[in-house]
Amino acid sequence: MNLSSSKPKLLIVEDDPDLRTQMKWALAQDYEIFLAEDRGGALEIVKREKTPVVTLDLGLPPHPGGTEEGFLCLSEIIEQDGLVKVVVITGQGERENALKSVGQGAYDFFSKPIQVDELKVVLNRAFYLSNLEREHRELRRRISEESFEDMLGTSTEMQEVFTPIRKVATTDASVLITGESGTGKELVARAIHRRSSRKGGPFVVINCGAIPENLLESELFGHEKGSFTGAHIQRKGRIESANGGTLFLDEIGELPLLLQVKILRFLQEQKVERIGGREEILVDTRVLAATNMDLKQAIREGRFREDLYYRIGVVVVDLPPLRKREGDVLLLANALLQRYASENKKKISGFTQQALRALEAHNWPGNVRELENRVRRAVIMAEGSKIAPEDLELVSSFKRYEGHGLREAREALERDFIQRAISKNKGNITHVAAELGISRPTLYELMEKLGIEKDRG
Ligand SMILES: Nc1ncnc2c1ncn2[C@@H]1O[C@H](COP(=O)(O)OP(=O)(O)OP(=O)(O)O)[C@@H](O)[C@H]1O
Ligand SMILES: [Mg+2]
Numbered sequence: 202m203n204l205s206s207s208k209p210k211l212l213i214v215e216d217d218p219d220l221r222t223q224m225k226w227a228l229a230q231d232y233e234i235f236l237a238e239d240r241g242g243a244l245e246i247v248k249r250e251k252t253p254v255v256t257l258d259l260g261l262p263p264h265p266g267g268t269e270e271g272f273l274c275l276s277e278i279i280e281q282d283g284l285v286k287v288v289v290i291t292g293q294g295e296r297e298n299a300l301k302s303v304g305q306g307a308y309d310f311f312s313k314p315i316q317v318d319e320l321k322v323v324l325n326r327a328f329y330l331s332n333l334e335r336e337h338r339e340l341r342r343r344i345s346e347e348s349f350e351d352m353l354g355t356s357t358e359m360q361e362v363f364t365p366i367r368k369v370a371t372t373d374a375s376v377l378i379t380g381e382s383g384t385g386k387e388l389v390a391r392a393i394h395r396r397s398s399r400k401g402g403p404f405v406v407i408n409c410g411a412i413p414e415n416l417l418e419s420e421l422f423g424h425e426k427g428s429f430t431g432a433h434i435q436r437k438g439r440i441e442s443a444n445g446g447t448l449f450l451d452e453i454g455e456l457p458l459l460l461q462v463k464i465l466r467f468l469q470e471q472k473v474e475r476i477g478g479r480e481e482i483l484v485d486t487r488v489l490a491a492t493n494m495d496l497k498q499a500i501r502e503g504r505f506r507e508d509l510y511y512r513i514g515v516v517v518v519d520l521p522p523l524r525k526r527e528g529d530v531l532l533l534a535n536a537l538l539q540r541y542a543s544e545n546k547k548k549i550s551g552f553t554q555q556a557l558r559a560l561e562a563h564n565w566p567g568n569v570r571e572l573e574n575r576v577r578r579a580v581i582m583a584e585g586s587k588i589a590p591e592d593l594e595l596v597s598s599f600k601r602y603e604g605h606g607l608r609e610a611r612e613a614l615e616r617d618f619i620q621r622a623i624s625k626n627k628g629n630i631t632h633v634a635a636e637l638g639i640s641r642p643t644l645y646e647l648m649e650k651l652g653i654e655k656d657r658g
Contacts, residue, residue: 208233209328212252214243214274215290216261220315224256227317232324238262240274247278247285253331254286254324256311259298268298272305279306284334286327290315350392352385353533356526362389362518369516370396375468377453377513378491380520381625383570386491387451389518393489394447402446407439410455418460419476428477440473443486453513454494454505464488465509488513523565523572530560533572538588541580549580553587559595566625616651619644628655 211232215221216239225234235250237243239262246252255278259271271289278285286308291299299310308330309323349363369376370393378386387406394404412420419429423438440448450456456464467473468488472481490513499505523530534552542549552560565571579592590596602610619637626632634644648655 209254210235210250210252211324212237212243212246212250212255214238214255214261215258216265217258220258224315228321228324231321240270240277243274244277244281247281251282252285253335254288254308254327256288256290256320256324257307258290259295259302260292272302275302275305275307284331284338286331288320288323288327350388350395352388352392353536354526354529355532356521356529358521358526359529362520365516365518366393367396369393369518371398373397373487374515375488375490375513376515377496377510377517378489378520379496379517380491380493381522381566381568382493383568384493384520384522385569386493386520387449389520390447390449390489390491394449397447397487399446399487403443404447404449405439405443406449406451408451410452414457417457418463421460422463422473422475423478424476425478428475432477435475438473438475440467440486441475441482441484444484445486447487447489450488450490450513452492452494453490454492454496454499458504458506461506461509465506465512468509468512523568530563530565530572531557533569534560534576537573537576538580541577545580547580547583548586549583549588550586551588553589556588556590556593556595559590559593563595564621566621612651615647616653619647619651619653623653623655630655 209232211228212235213221213224213228214237215224218238221236221238225236228234235246235252237246243255243257247255257271257275257278259268260266261270261274264270275287275289278287287302287306289299289302289307289310291302291310291312293312293314295312299312302310308327311320311323349366352359352363354360354363366389376390376393378389380386391404394400407420409417419432419436419438421438421440423436423441424432426432426435450464467484470481471484471486473484474481496505496510496514500507500510523533538549538551541547567574575593575595576588578594579588583589583592602613605613619633622633622636623630626636630641630644634641637644639647647653
């Protein structure tokens, strides 16, 4: 067994053989020593051994009298690994060089003749700092680059979302998760459940927008046998089914007003009454809710109860749209590419330059779900080893309008723009006009001219 390998690695770059040996002897007890006599050798060792600390003599061959070679070596080492601590060893009275080397990124300098004890102090501090920095870098990498639960995101926008999720998960507070379609609201709800003390209990989803109004009450609260036509057997509602766990009320903005009252009461009293039932049942269910609707607007329009809003939104997690997450599109695209390529057993190594640019330029109205769909499709369609913009159906706008005259191209662009805004704003003309920066009458005029129908957005 090589005991020395547990010592920190130190590289000594020194062309004078006597001095080299002398330093080695003096320091071998504390460090695992590597020796180099020129720039090439030094760089090779830094690359191979990842030595965190290096002592560097500036006068190296082929110009042992000058400092050129030493400075070159310094910058190459730092370029190789920015966290390497280089202690420059200078001749006596070379203050200028010493300062210059620190200016170029050296950690510290030391003048000959070498006092071993002093040098050891400098080196110890260099190793200590290097460790700290590496730990810090590793921590940052783990926090940001890897995923949080199933969620990828290195952007500050997403990091700012992860923090409240971590904090709120372990409590029993209700959480309102908002964000455009496809931004990951359900993913967040599942993450909160998984990180809570309720993780052993059920996670029950109910999509308030997908269940017909007349069935929704019974779905949520359950019913007794014979309580209404068709109620042949007694049935528990989803609130009750989620007992001991979490209920995820998806699209809570679609909840009819009457049921909003009932849900509010449940949140206040933790009790439910089945339809046609006579007793109140105590239920221990945590409620998470999501919406892509502007609930404040809905409150102003009388479609959503303000008291429920404040009860459910004790904590609000607002997911930013993908286009606002700096750097995340490419991170997600690459992760998804790897996943789908291995699922489909296809050898695809990445995206072409044009595809990367197209991914960054796209506006992502459908957010992460749209990205998933485009990459999944591209993996299936791709013929080469790299994904092209055509595979993603993201052909640059220039190509799309090629072959048109200027007027037609402009109209086509206007049509695309308006249609996209209409679908993004779910047909709300006031919002569309505001987004496009034009008045409503102008918008109507344009739609008429371009033959766009509102509900076909
Ligand atoms: N940060 C992320 N990292 C990885 N995958 C994500 C991320 N956010 C969302 N996804 C994926 O994108 C898809 C859409 O996410 P999800 O269903 O949670 O969105 P949503 O906001 O609930 O959408 P909708 O409003 O349409 O219901 C899912 O397949 C999810 O796994
Ligand atoms: Mg959803």
